[in-house]
Amino acid sequence: MDVNFIFKIAAIGIIVTVLNQLLIRSGREDQAMLTSLAGLVVVLLMVVTAIADLFSTIKGLFGL
Amino acid sequence: MTAILIKILSIILITAGLIMSIRAKSGEHAFLLSLACGAIVLLMAFDMVMPYVSRLKAVFNKASGAAPYFVMPLKVLGLAYITDFIADTCRDFGLGGLAAKAEFAGKCAIFILCVPPAISILEVALKFAGL
Numbered sequence: 001m002d003v004n005f006i007f008k009i010a011a012i013g014i015i016v017t018v019l020n021q022l023l024i025r026s027g028r029e030d031q032a033m034l035t036s037l038a039g040l041v042v043v044l045l046m047v048v049t050a051i052a053d054l055f056s057t058i059k060g061l062f063g064l
Numbered sequence: 065m066t067a068i069l070i071k072i073l074s075i076i077l078i079t080a081g082l083i084m085s086i087r088a089k090s091g092e093h094a095f096l097l098s099l100a101c102g103a104i105v106l107l108m109a110f111d112m113v114m115p116y117v118s119r120l121k122a123v124f125n126k127a128s129g130a131a132p133y134f135v136m137p138l139k140v141l142g143l144a145y146i147t148d149f150i151a152d153t154c155r156d157f158g159l160g161g162l163a164a165k166a167e168f169a170g171k172c173a174i175f176i177l178c179v180p181p182a183i184s185i186l187e188v189a190l191k192f193a194g195l
Binding site: 009055062 | 075078079082085086089090092093094096097099100101103104106107110111113114117121135138139141142143145146149
C-alpha cells in the first residue's frame with residue numbers, strides 16, 4: 001500500500017466523473033447515476049481495507 | 065527517517081492537489097481520497113515509530129510494576145489518534161457536528177480507560193486518611 005493506492009483512487013474518481021458527464025450529456029441520466037454509484041462502491045471497498053489496516057496497526061502499536 | 069518524512073509530506077501535497085481537482089466535480093470521491101490518504105500517511109508514520117515504541121515497552125516491562133504506567137498512556141494516545149483521524153476527516157468536509165460527536169465518543173472511551181487508576185489513587189488517599 002503506497003502512493004499508487006492514492007493514484008488509483010484519484011484515477012477512478014476522474015474516470016467516473018468524466019463518464020458521468022458524458023452519460024448525462026447524451027441523455028442517459030439513470031445510467032450516469034448507476035456509474036457514479038458503482039465507482040463510489042469500488043473506491044469505498046478499497047478505502048475500507050486501508051482503514052481496517054490502519055486500525056489493526058494502531059491496535060497492535062498502542063496495545064488497545 | 066528524514067526520507068520517510070519527505071515521502072509522507074510529498075504524498076500529502078500530491079493528494080491535496082488531487083482532492084482540489086476532484087472536489088468540485090464529485091465531492092464523495094474527494095472525501096474517500098482524503099480518507100485513504102490519511103490512512104496511508106498514518107500507517108507510514110506508525111510503521112516508522114513502531115520499533116522505538118516496542119523497545120520502550122520492553123524496557124518498562126523489565127522494571128516490574130512500572131509497565132502499567134507506560135501502557136495506559138499509550139492506550140489513551142491510540143484512542144486519541146483514531147478519534148482525531150476520523151473527526152478531522154469529517155471536519156475537512158464541513159461535517160463539524162459529526163466530528164464533535166466522534167470526539168465526544170473518544171472522550172468517553174478515554175474516561176473509561178482512566179477510571180481504574182483514579183480509583184486506585186482515591187483508595188490510597190482513603191487509606192492515608194484512615195477511612
